[in-house]
Structures are given as C-alpha cells and as structure tokens.
Amino acid sequence: MHQIVALAAPVAIVGGWLLRSRFGPAVVTGVAGAVSVGSTAGAWAAGRWTEADQWAGVVGLLELASLLVLVVVALRAEGGRRAAVAVWTVGGAVALWPSRFEKVVGPEDGLALFGFGSALALPAVLVGLYLRGLDDARRRSVAAARRSQRLELAHDLHDFVAHDVSGMVAQAQAGMVLAASDPARAAALFERIERAGLQALASLDRTVHLLRREDADGPVRGPQPGLAELAELTERFAGSDGVEVRLDAPAEDPGIPREVAATAYRVVVEALTNVRRHAPAARTVEVRVRRDGRRLTVRVRDDGGAAPQPSGPRRGGSGLAGLAARVEALGGTLAAGREGGGWQVAVTLPLKAW
Numbered sequence: 001m002h003q004i005v006a007l008a009a010p011v012a013i014v015g016g017w018l019l020r021s022r023f024g025p026a027v028v029t030g031v032a033g034a035v036s037v038g039s040t041a042g043a044w045a046a047g048r049w050t051e052a053d054q055w056a057g058v059v060g061l062l063e064l065a066s067l068l069v070l071v072v073v074a075l076r077a078e079g080g081r082r083a084a085v086a087v088w089t090v091g092g093a094v095a096l097w098p099s100r101f102e103k104v105v106g107p108e109d110g111l112a113l114f115g116f117g118s119a120l121a122l123p124a125v126l127v128g129l130y131l132r133g134l135d136d137a138r139r140r141s142v143a144a145a146r147r148s149q150r151l152e153l154a155h156d157l158h159d160f161v162a163h164d165v166s167g168m169v170a171q172a173q174a175g176m177v178l179a180a181s182d183p184a185r186a187a188a189l190f191e192r193i194e195r196a197g198l199q200a201l202a203s204l205d206r207t208v209h210l211l212r213r214e215d216a217d218g219p220v221r222g223p224q225p226g227l228a229e230l231a232e233l234t235e236r237f238a239g240s241d242g243v244e245v246r247l248d249a250p251a252e253d254p255g256i257p258r259e260v261a262a263t264a265y266r267v268v269v270e271a272l273t274n275v276r277r278h279a280p281a282a283r284t285v286e287v288r289v290r291r292d293g294r295r296l297t298v299r300v301r302d303d304g305g306a307a308p309q310p311s312g313p314r315r316g317g318s319g320l321a322g323l324a325a326r327v328e329a330l331g332g333t334l335a336a337g338r339e340g341g342g343w344q345v346a347v348t349l350p351l352k353a354w
Contacts, residue, residue: 024077024078024082025070025073025074025077025078026074026077026078026082026083026085026086027082027086028070028074029067029070029071029073029074029083029086029087029089029090030082030085030086030089030090032066032067032070032090033067033070033086033089033090033091033092033093034089034093036063036067036090036093036094036097037089037092037093037096039063039100040093040096040097040099040100043099043100044099044100060097060100063097064094064097064120067090067093067094068090068094068120068121068124069124070086070090071086071087071090071121071124071125071128072124072127072128072131073128074086074087074128075087075125075128075129075131075132076128076131076132076135077132079132087121087125090121091117091118091121092117094116094117094120094121095113095114095116095117095118095121096113096117097116097117098112098113098116099113165196165200168193168196168197168200172193175190175193195236196236224258224262224265225262225265226256226258226261226262226264226265227249227250227251227252227253227256227261227264227265227289228251228252229265230247230249230265230268230287230289231247231251233265233268233269233272234247234268234272234285234287237272237276237285243275243282243283243284243285244283244284244285245284245285245286245287246284246285246286246287247287248286248287248288248289248290249287249288249289250289250291253291255291255351256291256296256351257351259330260296260330260349260350260351263323263326263327263330263332263347263349264289264296264298264347264349266323266326267298267300267323267327267334267345267347268287268289268298268300270320270323270345271287271300271345272285272287272300274320274343274345275300275302275343278343279302279304279342279343281304282302282303282304282342283303284302284303285300285301285302285303286299286300286301286302287299287300288300291351294350294351294352295348295349295350295351296348296349296350296351297346297347297348297349298345298346298347298348298349299344299345299346299347300344300345301339301340301342301343301344301345302342302343302344303340303341303342304340304341304342304343320334320336320345327347327349330349330350331349331350331352332347332348332349332350333347333348334346334347335347
C-alpha cells in the first residue's frame with residue numbers, strides 16, 4: 001500500500017508534464033498538487049511511514065522538488081486565477097507532506113507544518129514571479145523596438161515616396177498645360193512621370209519586403225541611401241521641374257558614419273520635397289554638404305521664385321518634425337526658416353562614433 005501511495009504523485013507529475021502543452025502549466029501544477037494531497041491522505045489511512053521506508057522518503061523528496069519546479073514554471077508561464085489556485089494547492093501539499101510520517105496532534109504541530117510549507121514554497125513563488133517579470137520586460141522591450149522600427153519605416157515612406165509623388169503631381173500639371181501647345185515636351189514629361197512612379201513603387205515594395213521579413217528582433221534593414229546618392233537625387237529633381245540644382249557635396253567620405261550620411265540624404269529629400277510643395281515658382285536650389293572638423297553641415301536653400309513667399313513657417317506634413325527628432329537623436333541641430341527671398345534648411349550633425 002505504501003508503494004502505491006508513494007508513487008501516485010510522481011506518476012501524476014510526470015504524466016502532467018508530458019501533457020502541459022495541451023492543458024497548460026497551471027492546470028498541470030494544480031492537478032499534481034491535488035494528487036499529492038490525496039497521497040498524504042492515503043498515507044494517513046494506510047498507516048504513516050516509518051524510518052524503515054527509506055525508498056518512500058526518497059521518492060517523497062523528489063516529489064516535493066518536482067512540485068516546487070512546477071510552481072516556478074506555472075507562475076512564469078501564466079498569471080491570474082488559475083495560477084493562484086495551482087500555487088495554493090501545491091503550497092498545501094508541501095505543508096502536509098511531513099504528516100505522512102507523524103500525526104498532527106495540536107496547534108504546535110500545525111504551525112510547524114505551516115512553517116515547513118512556507119519555507120519551501122515561498123522561494124519557488126518568488127523565483128517564478130521574478131522570471132515572469134523578466135519575460136514581461138523582454139516582451140515590452142521587443143514590442144517597443146518593433147514599434148520604433150515601424151515608425152522609422154513610415155518616415156522612410158514619407159521621405160522617399162512623397163518626394164517622388166510630389167514630382168509626379170508637378171509634372172502632370174505641367175503636362176496638361178503643354179499637351180496642346182507642345183506635345184513633344186508633354187511626352188517627355190509623361191516619361192519622367194513614369195520613372196518617378198516606378199521609383200515610388202520600388203520604395204513601397206522595399207518597405208513591404210522589410211515588414212514581411214520581420215523576425216524576433218524586428219525588421220531586417222538594408223543599407224539606406226547616403227551622400228553618394230545625392231547626385232542622382234538632385235538630377236531627378238531638376239529633371240522633373242526644370243529647376244537648377246547646384247550640388248556641392250562629397251560623393252563619398254569613409255570618415256562619415258553611415259547613420260549620419262543617411263540622415264543627411266533624408267534632409268535633402270525632405271527639403272526638396274518642401275520646395276516642390278511650397279515654392280513651385282523657385283528656379284534655383286542650392287544643396288551644400290560640408291565636413292567641418294568633427295561636424296557635418298547640410299544646407300538646402302531655394303530662391304523662392306517670383307511668387308511672394310508667406311511670412312510664417314511652411315506648413316505641410318510631419319516630415320520636417322520627424323526629421324528634427326531624428327537629427328536630435330544623433331546629437332545634431334536642425335533649423336528651418338526664411339533666407340533672403342526663399343527658404344533654407346540647415347542641419348549640423350556630429351561625427352562621433354556610433
């Protein structure tokens with residue numbers, strides 16, 4: 001009879017552990033605790049164990065250790081009422097376990113059992129809660145990182161796609177005017193619209209591809225455009241609007257960190273997009289990128305054209321504000337305002353190691 005009582009709880013623990021993926025750790029822990037309590041009651045009925053039952057004592061100690069491990073697993077994996085019931089059940093089973101050897105006579109024995117159960121169960125509860133806290137913190141950190149990267153992708157869409165779409169709109173408006181008077185120039189404009197549309201679609205496809213390749217650490221990012229791509233960018237802008245763009249920038253500089261170069265490129269993209277939106281009459285745009293010691297300066301200035309410029313700040317989307325936040329995150333500064341008859345965006349970025 002003692003063999004059956006001693007082996008009942010370990011068998012239930014092993015079986016429950018194998019089925020934990022189906023029923024959940026909390027249910028398995030609660031059932032194992034209830035079987036352990038039943039085994040203790042069986043020991044009372046069959047006769048308490050003696051020192052001669054050494055194998056039963058060894059199996060019982062393994063039973064206690066297994067129950068405490070289940071408590072840690074249950075609290076780490078689950079929360080709420082089921083986990084609480086499971087922990088209380090196991091706590092009771094652990095507290096009653098010594099009564100398999102000696103009868104509980106008075107209040108002193110009851111307090112001794114309570115102290116025994118608390119001394120063993122409380123550390124397991126604290127370890128389980130601590131591990132659950134670590135898991136929750138890791139999940140929050142991963143969620144925050146994914147949200148940050150998704151926001152960065154949204155800024156990429158604004159910077160690159162909005163630039164191409166703005167060019168398409170401007171060229172389409174010019175094409176409608178030239179369609180009747182100069183069909184050849186209108187056809188050339190429509191070809192440029194096609195190229196800008198393909199560029200915008202490529203940017204969208206690249207962003208969707210990055211989102212689909214998301215793994216546990218967030219989207220896999222590829223290299224972003226830098227200073228070497230400024231020439232192509234300004235050529236597309238000049239070709240779309242017939243605006244003269246004066247570019248003064250180094251094609252490549254190994255001393256400039258990639259993150260800084262990518263931010264400088266985005267500054268120029270945003271500034272040119274705002275020129276197209278808010279200063280369509282501008283005829284000249286100056287883009288200057290200079291390395292000054294441990295700093296990189298980027299200036300984009302337009303002449304404003306013949307149309308009168310508003311006295312207040314240029315209003316538009318959130319691109320400039322988001323870009324300012326990115327520049328500040330790198331330790332730089334961004335200033336935008338009227339300069340002469342046009343508008344200027346000036347950015348200073350430190351070249352410290354990232």
